[in-house]
Amino acid sequence: MGRFNLQYKPFGNRAVLVEWPQKIDAKIQEDVWFFKNLIEQNCIKSILEIIAAYNSITILYKSTIENAYSEISVLKTLYEGENFVVRQDAKLWEIPVCYHIDLAPDLVSLSVIKKLTIEQIIKLHTAPFYSVCFIGFLPGFLYLSGLEEQLVTARKTIPDKHVSKGSVAIGENQTGIYPMDSPGGWHVIGNSPLNFFNVKNQNPCFASAGDKIKFTPIGKDDYFAIKSAVENGDFLPNHSF
Amino acid sequence: MIEIIKSGLYSTVQDLGRSGFAHLGVPVSGVMDQFSAKLANEIIGNHINAAVIEMTLIGGVFKFNCDTCIAITGADMVPKLNGLAVSTYKPIKIDKGDVVSFSASKHGCRTYIAVSGGIKTAKVLNSRSLFKSVTTEGSLKNDDMLSIDEQNLELKEAYSKIKNQRFDQSILEVFTGPEFDSLSPEQQKSMLSSEFTISNLNNRMGYQLIEHIDNNLNPIITSAVLPGTVQLTPGGKLIILMRDAQTTGGYPRVLQLSDQAINLLAQKKTGDKVTFSLITMNQF
Numbered sequence: 424m425g426r427f428n429l430q431y432k433p434f435g436n437r438a439v440l441v442e443w444p445q446k447i448d449a450k451i452q453e454d455v456w457f458f459k460n461l462i463e464q465n466c467i468k469s470i471l472e473i474i475a476a477y478n479s480i481t482i483l484y485k486s487t488i489e490n491a492y493s494e495i496s497v498l499k500t501l502y503e504g505e506n507f508v509v510r511q512d513a514k515l516w517e518i519p520v521c522y523h524i525d526l527a528p529d530l531v532s533l534s535v536i537k538k539l540t541i542e543q544i545i546k547l548h549t550a551p552f553y554s555v556c557f558i559g560f561l562p563g564f565l566y567l568s569g570l571e572e573q574l575v576t577a578r579k580t581i582p583d584k585h586v587s588k589g590s591v592a593i594g595e596n597q598t599g600i601y602p603m604d605s606p607g608g609w610h611v612i613g614n615s616p617l618n619f620f621n622v623k624n625q626n627p628c629f630a631s632a633g634d635k636i637k638f639t640p641i642g643k644d645d646y647f648a649i650k651s652a653v654e655n656g657d658f659l660p661n662h663s664f
Numbered sequence: 665m666i667e668i669i670k671s672g673l674y675s676t677v678q679d680l681g682r683s684g685f686a687h688l689g690v691p692v693s694g695v696m697d698q699f700s701a702k703l704a705n706e707i708i709g710n711h712i713n714a715a716v717i718e719m720t721l722i723g724g725v726f727k728f729n730c731d732t733c734i735a736i737t738g739a740d741m742v743p744k745l746n747g748l749a750v751s752t753y754k755p756i757k758i759d760k761g762d763v764v765s766f767s768a769s770k771h772g773c774r775t776y777i778a779v780s781g782g783i784k785t786a787k788v789l790n791s792r793s794l795f796k797s798v799t800t801e802g803s804l805k806n807d808d809m810l811s812i813d814e815q816n817l818e819l820k821e822a823y824s825k826i827k828n829q830r831f832d833q834s835i836l837e838v839f840t841g842p843e844f845d846s847l848s849p850e851q852q853k854s855m856l857s858s859e860f861t862i863s864n865l866n867n868r869m870g871y872q873l874i875e876h877i878d879n880n881l882n883p884i885i886t887s888a889v890l891p892g893t894v895q896l897t898p899g900g901k902l903i904i905l906m907r908d909a910q911t912t913g914g915y916p917r918v919l920q921l922s923d924q925a926i927n928l929l930a931q932k933k934t935g936d937k938v939t940f941s942l943i944t945m946n947q948f
Contacts, residue, residue, distance in 0.1 A: 436839060440887075442887075471683055475687070477887075483683070559912030620688070620797075622789055
């Protein structure tokens with residue numbers, strides 16, 4: 424394969440960083456996942472884990488790297504070789520979101536900034552099939568790409584000290600859901616009653632990189648009904664392949 | 665059981681952390697000063713990954729409800745056993761009902777208590793390390809009870825001769841970070857030749873330094889960060905990420921601390937001075 428010209432850099436003496444061209448791009452993201460899966464399928468014993476992002480993967484090694492250049496050459500050979508990966512089945516997750524102003528502290532201000540009605544914001548935000556690019560920042564925080572151009576909004580200059588669990592928010596050209604209470608600088612336009620990180624589940628985060636997300640607007644009554652069902656452990660998000 | 669009579673300023677249970685979950689955004693966590701914590705475990709014959717108590721700046725008071733053996737390493741918090749001074753870096757025999765107490769640190773920042781067999785709190789995602797949002801609590805509270813195994817061991821005469829003088833060192837060994845080469849030679853020189861002061865923004869997630877570096881770098885496309893990654897913020901502040909750091913970030917990663925440097929920094933506190941010393945790659 425070897426579709427891109429990759430940069431390989433030692434990252435300290437326990438990791439190697441592999442970088443694609445400096446942009447957020449669907450083709451690059453596909454190739455990031457391809458290479459990550461390829462490395463994982465080859466079960467290289469010295470590797471502990473891989474952190475993938477938009478245009479990079481960081482490979483963590485179990486112990487100090489004796490010779491970074493020999494590890495890098497193993498990776499290069501793998502990428503440049505005639506390899507194929509068994510693709511994981513990507514899922515499409517339907518995520519209920521309540522866009523009521525009681526649960527969306529920044530919806531009114533965003534409507535003023537973007538000169539859009541609240542209805543237009545909801546329509547634009549629920550239209551796309553977002554891609555889960557990777558999970559980072561907080562346990563279970565999905566970085567989603569695919570936000571409509573009209574909703575792109577600079578982050579707040581001063582981050583909020585408290586953003587509630589479930590907050591659905593916009594920051595620059597990304598949108599995401601806060602899986603737990605946290606400080607944060609994105610504009611909160613709704614709230615999802617689902618649990619995005621639960622250590623009691625075998626897989627603590629139901630979605631994984633490569634999956635698709637579609638937001639479904641719900642009213643306040645449905646929001647609280649789903650929220651209590653989630654707390655009782657008898658609500659699972661809908662998904663299709 | 666260990667009864668937490670006083671938790672101290674900020675005390676947690678930590679092992680060597682939870683690796684393998686970074687792809688879900690879960691920090692590694694684990695003891696801040698791995699050198700001291702591993703040593704505490706080794707002194708009493710534990711596995712190095714056994715869970716220990718990590719105390720920060722001001723220690724706590726602990727009552728043991730069974731016989732066991734402990735070792736204390738790291739910062740000097742003037743440990744006492746039933747009110748009498750007790751040695752650090754040695755196995756200490758504990759009888760049921762004994763009380764071990766600590767004061768404010770005289771030297772260093774973090775103290776470790778290893779208990780024979782390790783602390784047996786519940787594992788979450790393969791680790792006993794406390795981290796709020798993965799575990800229910802992030803730190804120990806007064807009246808908490810920690811499970812341990814009752815052990816009636818013959819005390820071994822093994823003890824470590826290593827004392828905590830090494831905390832006086834102020835040189836942090838670093839590698840260049842992924843964005844180091846984007847800095848101008850002047851910026852690189854200023855970062856590698858200046859002395860930096862640790863600000864009061866220092867905790868298990870990261871240490872912010874007071875002095876500025878001129879910064880004209882653009883943010884990077886969000887990418888992985890590691891414990892020990894030194895980020896340069898748009899305002900020109902350096903932040904050294906520590907064990908509870910997030911898994912990804914958007915600030916340029918200008919330096920990367922060695923494991924030993926992370927351990928040393930974990931013993932530094934507000935106002936302490938540090939400098940960076942570059943390790944070249946062929947010195948691996």
